[in-house]
Amino acid sequence: MPRERDTFESLVYSYAGDLYRFGYGLCRQQQLAEDLVQETFLRAWKALPSLRSPAAAQSWLFTILRREFYRTLTRSGKDEQTISLDDMDTLPETLVSFPTEYSNDQVDEILKGLPLSYREPLLLQVLGGYTCDEIATIMQISSAAVMTRLCRARQQLRHLLDIRKSGANDL
Amino acid sequence: MNCLEYRRLMLAQPRSDRSDLREHRQACDACARFTEELHSVEHAVRQSVKVPVPESLASRVMLRHEMRQAQAARRHRTVWAMAASLVLVVAGAWFINHYQAPLQTVVMQHIENEIAHLGEQNDVSPGELQRRFHPIGISLGKIEGPIHYAGVCPIRDSLGGHLILAGRRGPVTVLFMPGESLSQRQEFTHTGFIGRLIPTEYGSVSIVGMPGEDLGKIEDQVLPSV
Numbered sequence: 001m002p003r004e005r006d007t008f009e010s011l012v013y014s015y016a017g018d019l020y021r022f023g024y025g026l027c028r029q030q031q032l033a034e035d036l037v038q039e040t041f042l043r044a045w046k047a048l049p050s051l052r053s054p055a056a057a058q059s060w061l062f063t064i065l066r067r068e069f070y071r072t073l074t075r076s077g078k079d080e081q082t083i084s085l086d087d088m089d090t091l092p093e094t095l096v097s098f099p100t101e102y103s104n105d106q107v108d109e110i111l112k113g114l115p116l117s118y119r120e121p122l123l124l125q126v127l128g129g130y131t132c133d134e135i136a137t138i139m140q141i142s143s144a145a146v147m148t149r150l151c152r153a154r155q156q157l158r159h160l161l162d163i164r165k166s167g168a169n170d171l
Numbered sequence: 172m173n174c175l176e177y178r179r180l181m182l183a184q185p186r187s188d189r190s191d192l193r194e195h196r197q198a199c200d201a202c203a204r205f206t207e208e209l210h211s212v213e214h215a216v217r218q219s220v221k222v223p224v225p226e227s228l229a230s231r232v233m234l235r236h237e238m239r240q241a242q243a244a245r246r247h248r249t250v251w252a253m254a255a256s257l258v259l260v261v262a263g264a265w266f267i268n269h270y271q272a273p274l275q276t277v278v279m280q281h282i283e284n285e286i287a288h289l290g291e292q293n294d295v296s297p298g299e300l301q302r303r304f305h306p307i308g309i310s311l312g313k314i315e316g317p318i319h320y321a322g323v324c325p326i327r328d329s330l331g332g333h334l335i336l337a338g339r340r341g342p343v344t345v346l347f348m349p350g351e352s353l354s355q356r357q358e359f360t361h362t363g364f365i366g367r368l369i370p371t372e373y374g375s376v377s378i379v380g381m382p383g384e385d386l387g388k389i390e391d392q393v394l395p396s397v
Contacts, residue, residue: 009233016229024222034225041232042239107215125184126213126220132184147183154182157212 008045015061018127022062025123026069028112040065062128063138110160118153121146177202185213230341230381237363238286274351274368277327278377279361282344288320288335289342295321304332309347314392336389340381343389349374
């Protein structure tokens with residue numbers, strides 16, 4: 001048991017921060033994000049024998065947190081923004097370019113507004129450094145679907161930055 | 172590779188270093204500019220998602236873990252205690268009449284019995300603290316940081332003061348025990364906590380926190396005030 005405790009403590013101190021950021025990115029509420037982290041480690045302790053290697057720890061913990069987030073969402077009955085399933089997993093047809101004038105606050109505000117189905121793979125890629133295949137395993141969708149959602153996430157980011165820029169210019 | 176394909180792939184994986192992507196970028200000025208702008212926005216996205224992490228988050232996770240373990244151990248002990256209750260009642264009566272547990276044991280048992288308070292996040296005002304500790308005749312001066320809990324409770328045979336402060340590594344429990352005599356200071360560790368017992372003019376004070384906590388700093392705040 002002391003060895004398990006040491007392993008567990010090492011996981012907590014290594015990954016609590018990134019887990020919090022992932023949780024916050026999903027739910028955008030500080031207290032809920034902290035609750036998600038607490039719940040994640042509660043479940044991780046119980047399932048610790050199933051962790052095969054230290055190298056898999058981060059994705060294992062991210063997966064647990066993700067599941068806990070969706071459980072919370074289901075329990076609360078909150079309706080996250082949804083997008084049409086018909087066009088979700090198809091690639092965009094047009095070329096895009098990015099605006100060159102924007103602030104970090106604008107980016108943060110826009111990230112909040114991205115649908116969860118776009119925000120989640122973006123967070124996993126940016127925070128976790130996961131490849132599309134790894135994100136596909138965590139989200140239990142195909143790699144192609146992950147690539148499409150990431151592409152759309154950044155397209156929508158660009159589109160919303162453009163709208164804000166146009167709005168600023170109209171002032 | 173055409174520009175549409177290039178941009179789709181870059182939008183999905185801005186940090187990709189595939190050779191075919193590099194080649195297209197080198198051959199196409201428009202896509203090279205697109206890539207620069209994409210990386211600039213990507214940098215802003217990376218900064219944006221790295222929100223500040225609440226202080227002592229990892230310590231609070233470990234604390235809650237220790238609390239659950241202590242509660243589980245207590246439940247386990249309760250099952251065995253029930254099975255041997257008759258023997259314990261007889262032996263325990265004799266034991267209590269003839270033996271007094273060490274103060275460290277009393278302190279840790281009290282903390283474990285009231286472990287729920289360690290998770291409280293209230294902010295008790297100085298005035299409220301004064302009011303709550305009035306029955307035990309203790310008046311504290313200014314204390315840095317939030318006071319998450321303050322109450323009077325029975326500790327062994329007397330009423331004592333139970334205070335929980337926000338330490339750097341997690342919550343710190345301070346017990347004021349009038350009437351509990353102690354011959355000398357003691358430092359101790361106990362299942363994931365560190366603590367010290369301090370003799371004072373009116374009794375004893377215990378300070379218990381998470382490993383790595385600066386108990387001396389807490390002592391400097393609470394002792395001169397008593």
